[in-house]
Amino acid sequence: MNTQPIKAFLPLFRSWFDTASLADKIGAAGLEGSSENILAELDLGPMVEAETSLLNHAPSNAVEAACLLEVVRQNIADAGRSDGLDLRAIAAVQQWLADAPTGATGGQSVERLLRQAQV
Known part of the structure; x- marks a missing residue:
């Protein structure tokens, strides 16, 4: 997990998001066998x-957290990733x-929150 901020996180996410949106708009799944499938000609490497870098990033603010959840949401909609990066994100x-809320780090986050809620 990359805990250092990615200076280009939002531009990287924007590029990933725009490409995913394009694929969604043209209905990539329906065009797989078609000669009109422009995605077949694209290098999606x-x-x-970008997706791997995004999913390996630990968010440093709410915007990055929401963006990570969007990547995960789209992956889950497509049956998830086999490498477990969705779960890590x-x-x-x-x-x-x-x-x-507390500035604390490390440990089991959910357990810590439950203990704090009991106090």
Whole structure:
């Protein structure tokens, strides 16, 4: 998990999001066997690399957390990732949400929040 801020996180996310939106708009699944499928001609390697970088990033603010959840949401809609990066991204967002109110870090975030709620 990359805990250092990615200076280009939002531009990287925007590129990934725009590419995913394009694929969604043209109905990539319905065009797979068609000669009109422009996605077949595209090199989606950079999108895959961007997605991997995004999912390995620990959010440092609410905007990054929401963006990570969008990547995960779209992946889950497509049956999820087999490498578990979706789960790591959710854990990173959960950790950030748990740490944000108190500034505490480490440990089991949900357990810590439950203990704090009992006090």
